[in-house]
Amino acid sequence: GAGVSQxxxxxxxxxxxxxxxxxxxxxxxxxxxxxxxxxxxGPEFLTYFNYEAQQDKSGLPNDRFSAERPEGSISTLTIxxxxxxxxxxxxxxxxxxxxxxxxxxxxxxxxxx
Amino acid sequence: xxxxxxxxxxxxxxxxxxxxxxxxxxDSVNNLQWFHQNPWGQLINLFYIPSGTxxxxxxxxxxxxxxxxxxxxxxxxxxxxxxxxxxxxxxxxKLIFGQGTTLQVKP
Numbered sequence: 001g002a003g004v005s006q007x008x009x010x011x012x013x014x015x016x017x018x019x020x021x022x023x024x025x026x027x028x029x030x031x032x033x034x035x036x037x038x039x040x041x042g043p044e045f046l047t048y049f050n051y052e053a054q055q056d057k058s059g060l061p062n063d064r065f066s067a068e069r070p071e072g073s074i075s076t077l078t079i080x081x082x083x084x085x086x087x088x089x090x091x092x093x094x095x096x097x098x099x100x101x102x103x104x105x106x107x108x109x110x111x112x113x
Numbered sequence: 114x115x116x117x118x119x120x121x122x123x124x125x126x127x128x129x130x131x132x133x134x135x136x137x138x139x140d141s142v143n144n145l146q147w148f149h150q151n152p153w154g155q156l157i158n159l160f161y162i163p164s165g166t167x168x169x170x171x172x173x174x175x176x177x178x179x180x181x182x183x184x185x186x187x188x189x190x191x192x193x194x195x196x197x198x199x200x201x202x203x204x205x206x207k208l209i210f211g212q213g214t215t216l217q218v219k220p
Contacts, residue, residue, distance in 0.1 A: 042199055042210035100144035101161040
Protein backbone atom coordinates (compact mmCIF):
# COMPACT_ATOMS: atom_id res chain seq x y z
CA GLY A 1 0.00 0.00 0.00
CA ALA A 2 0.89 3.67 -0.08
CA GLY A 3 1.76 3.81 3.60
CA VAL A 4 2.02 1.63 6.67
CA SER A 5 -1.46 0.60 7.75
CA GLN A 6 -2.34 -0.47 11.29
CA UNK A 7 -5.58 -1.88 12.58
CA UNK A 8 -7.56 -1.37 14.62
CA UNK A 9 -6.88 2.33 15.24
CA UNK A 10 -8.42 2.08 18.71
CA UNK A 11 -8.94 -0.96 20.89
CA UNK A 12 -10.54 -1.12 24.31
CA UNK A 13 -10.29 -4.48 26.02
CA UNK A 14 -10.97 -5.91 29.44
CA UNK A 15 -8.13 -6.98 31.66
CA UNK A 16 -7.27 -10.62 31.05
CA UNK A 17 -8.37 -10.70 27.41
CA UNK A 18 -6.01 -11.39 24.52
CA UNK A 19 -5.57 -8.78 21.76
CA UNK A 20 -4.05 -8.94 18.28
CA UNK A 21 -2.75 -5.83 16.57
CA UNK A 22 -2.16 -5.86 12.84
CA UNK A 23 0.42 -4.08 10.71
CA UNK A 24 0.50 -3.96 6.92
CA UNK A 25 3.83 -2.44 5.82
CA UNK A 26 4.61 -0.42 2.73
CA UNK A 27 4.57 -2.74 -0.26
CA UNK A 28 7.98 -4.27 -0.86
CA UNK A 29 9.50 -3.19 2.45
CA UNK A 30 11.55 -6.02 3.90
CA UNK A 31 12.00 -4.77 7.47
CA UNK A 32 9.15 -4.30 9.94
CA UNK A 33 9.37 -2.87 13.44
CA UNK A 34 7.05 -2.71 16.45
CA UNK A 35 7.22 0.04 19.07
CA UNK A 36 5.23 0.96 22.15
CA UNK A 37 4.73 4.55 23.26
CA UNK A 38 3.45 5.56 26.67
CA UNK A 39 1.88 8.98 27.15
CA UNK A 40 4.51 11.69 27.30
CA UNK A 41 7.34 9.35 26.30
CA GLY A 42 9.21 8.50 23.13
CA PRO A 43 8.47 5.25 21.30
CA GLU A 44 10.26 2.22 22.74
CA PHE A 45 11.46 -0.64 20.57
CA LEU A 46 9.72 -4.01 20.96
CA THR A 47 10.83 -6.25 18.08
CA TYR A 48 11.71 -6.31 14.39
CA PHE A 49 11.67 -8.61 11.37
CA ASN A 50 13.62 -8.90 8.17
CA TYR A 51 11.28 -10.68 5.78
CA GLU A 52 9.67 -13.39 7.96
CA ALA A 53 12.62 -13.78 10.33
CA GLN A 54 12.39 -12.16 13.73
CA GLN A 55 15.79 -10.51 14.12
CA ASP A 56 15.51 -8.96 17.55
CA LYS A 57 12.87 -9.37 20.23
CA SER A 58 14.86 -7.89 23.06
CA GLY A 59 12.29 -5.15 23.67
CA LEU A 60 9.32 -7.44 24.31
CA PRO A 61 8.59 -6.80 28.00
CA ASN A 62 7.57 -10.35 28.97
CA ASP A 63 6.31 -13.63 27.54
CA ARG A 64 2.74 -12.33 27.21
CA PHE A 65 3.94 -10.38 24.17
CA SER A 66 4.67 -12.11 20.87
CA ALA A 67 4.89 -11.14 17.21
CA GLU A 68 4.88 -12.93 13.92
CA ARG A 69 5.29 -12.17 10.23
CA PRO A 70 4.73 -15.55 8.63
CA GLU A 71 4.84 -14.54 4.96
CA GLY A 72 7.22 -11.63 5.24
CA SER A 73 4.50 -9.03 4.77
CA ILE A 74 1.69 -8.46 7.30
CA SER A 75 2.66 -8.75 10.95
CA THR A 76 0.62 -9.37 14.08
CA LEU A 77 1.57 -8.33 17.61
CA THR A 78 -0.32 -10.39 20.18
CA ILE A 79 -0.69 -9.55 23.84
CA UNK A 80 -2.08 -12.33 26.01
CA UNK A 81 -3.87 -11.83 29.33
CA UNK A 82 -3.76 -8.04 29.00
CA UNK A 83 -3.04 -5.89 32.03
CA UNK A 84 -3.77 -2.21 32.63
CA UNK A 85 -0.06 -1.40 32.31
CA UNK A 86 -0.23 -2.60 28.68
CA UNK A 87 -2.31 0.47 27.79
CA UNK A 88 -0.29 2.52 25.28
CA UNK A 89 0.05 3.50 21.64
CA UNK A 90 1.48 0.61 19.64
CA UNK A 91 3.31 1.70 16.51
CA UNK A 92 4.53 -0.21 13.50
CA UNK A 93 7.16 0.93 11.01
CA UNK A 94 8.74 -0.48 7.88
CA UNK A 95 11.84 0.17 5.80
CA UNK A 96 13.16 -0.99 2.46
CA UNK A 97 16.27 -2.95 1.59
CA UNK A 98 17.71 0.19 -0.02
CA UNK A 99 17.61 2.47 3.03
CA UNK A 100 17.38 2.32 6.81
CA UNK A 101 14.78 5.12 6.80
CA UNK A 102 11.71 3.95 8.73
CA UNK A 103 8.13 5.00 8.01
CA UNK A 104 5.48 4.72 10.70
CA UNK A 105 1.81 3.86 10.61
CA UNK A 106 -0.84 5.81 12.51
CA UNK A 107 -0.64 3.47 15.49
CA UNK A 108 -3.13 1.48 17.53
CA UNK A 109 -4.27 3.07 20.78
CA UNK A 110 -4.82 0.21 23.24
CA UNK A 111 -6.75 0.78 26.45
CA UNK A 112 -7.07 -2.02 28.98
CA UNK A 113 -9.89 -1.49 31.47
CA UNK B 114 23.05 0.26 23.04
CA UNK B 115 22.78 3.77 21.72
CA UNK B 116 21.49 6.49 24.00
CA UNK B 117 19.70 9.51 22.56
CA UNK B 118 19.24 12.77 24.41
CA UNK B 119 17.20 15.72 23.20
CA UNK B 120 17.17 19.30 24.35
CA UNK B 121 15.40 21.38 25.35
CA UNK B 122 12.54 19.24 26.70
CA UNK B 123 10.05 22.07 26.25
CA UNK B 124 10.03 25.18 24.10
CA UNK B 125 7.53 28.02 23.79
CA UNK B 126 7.82 30.41 20.86
CA UNK B 127 5.96 33.34 19.47
CA UNK B 128 4.80 32.86 15.91
CA UNK B 129 7.51 33.98 13.51
CA UNK B 130 10.43 33.14 15.79
CA UNK B 131 13.26 30.76 14.93
CA UNK B 132 14.42 27.81 17.02
CA UNK B 133 17.07 25.09 17.21
CA UNK B 134 16.47 21.64 18.64
CA UNK B 135 19.40 19.43 19.54
CA UNK B 136 19.91 15.66 19.55
CA UNK B 137 22.99 13.98 21.04
CA UNK B 138 23.69 10.29 20.45
CA UNK B 139 26.22 8.09 22.20
CA ASP B 140 27.68 6.01 19.35
CA SER B 141 28.31 6.02 15.62
CA VAL B 142 25.09 5.57 13.66
CA ASN B 143 23.90 4.56 10.20
CA ASN B 144 20.48 6.09 10.66
CA LEU B 145 19.30 9.32 12.18
CA GLN B 146 15.77 10.58 11.71
CA TRP B 147 13.74 13.57 12.89
CA PHE B 148 9.98 13.17 13.35
CA HIS B 149 7.12 15.48 14.20
CA GLN B 150 4.31 13.97 16.28
CA ASN B 151 1.23 15.97 15.43
CA PRO B 152 -1.73 16.57 17.78
CA TRP B 153 -3.46 13.50 16.33
CA GLY B 154 -0.54 11.33 17.39
CA GLN B 155 0.84 10.58 13.96
CA LEU B 156 4.63 10.42 13.50
CA ILE B 157 5.59 12.44 10.44
CA ASN B 158 9.00 11.91 8.86
CA LEU B 159 10.87 15.21 8.66
CA PHE B 160 14.43 14.22 7.80
CA TYR B 161 16.51 11.12 7.24
CA ILE B 162 19.95 12.51 7.94
CA PRO B 163 22.73 10.17 9.18
CA SER B 164 25.18 12.89 8.14
CA GLY B 165 25.29 16.23 6.36
CA THR B 166 22.72 18.95 5.91
CA UNK B 167 19.25 18.96 4.38
CA UNK B 168 16.58 21.60 3.95
CA UNK B 169 12.86 21.34 3.38
CA UNK B 170 11.06 24.66 3.30
CA UNK B 171 11.29 26.37 6.68
CA UNK B 172 12.93 23.32 8.24
CA UNK B 173 16.53 22.24 7.96
CA UNK B 174 18.71 19.71 9.74
CA UNK B 175 22.41 19.10 10.21
CA UNK B 176 24.08 15.98 11.56
CA UNK B 177 27.75 16.03 12.56
CA UNK B 178 28.36 12.31 12.84
CA UNK B 179 31.94 12.61 14.08
CA UNK B 180 30.75 14.70 17.02
CA UNK B 181 27.58 12.67 17.54
CA UNK B 182 24.93 15.33 17.38
CA UNK B 183 22.18 16.57 15.12
CA UNK B 184 20.35 19.89 15.00
CA UNK B 185 16.87 20.68 13.70
CA UNK B 186 16.25 24.30 12.73
CA UNK B 187 12.77 25.76 12.47
CA UNK B 188 12.54 29.22 10.94
CA UNK B 189 9.58 31.60 10.93
CA UNK B 190 7.61 29.23 13.16
CA UNK B 191 3.87 28.80 12.69
CA UNK B 192 1.20 27.55 15.07
CA UNK B 193 0.96 24.38 12.98
CA UNK B 194 4.56 23.59 13.96
CA UNK B 195 3.37 22.84 17.50
CA UNK B 196 3.75 19.29 18.72
CA UNK B 197 6.51 16.94 19.82
CA UNK B 198 9.72 16.59 17.85
CA UNK B 199 11.56 13.30 18.16
CA UNK B 200 15.08 12.38 17.15
CA UNK B 201 15.84 8.69 16.65
CA UNK B 202 19.07 6.94 15.75
CA UNK B 203 20.30 3.44 15.06
CA UNK B 204 23.36 1.38 14.25
CA UNK B 205 21.79 -2.07 14.58
CA UNK B 206 18.49 -1.81 12.72
CA LYS B 207 16.30 -0.74 15.61
CA LEU B 208 15.69 2.98 16.06
CA ILE B 209 16.24 4.37 19.54
CA PHE B 210 14.18 7.47 20.29
CA GLY B 211 14.94 10.43 22.47
CA GLN B 212 12.36 11.74 24.91
CA GLY B 213 11.32 14.50 22.54
CA THR B 214 11.05 18.29 22.53
CA THR B 215 7.55 19.65 23.05
CA LEU B 216 7.12 22.82 21.02
CA GLN B 217 4.30 25.28 21.50
CA VAL B 218 4.00 28.14 19.02
CA LYS B 219 1.75 30.93 20.20
CA PRO B 220 -0.12 33.20 17.75
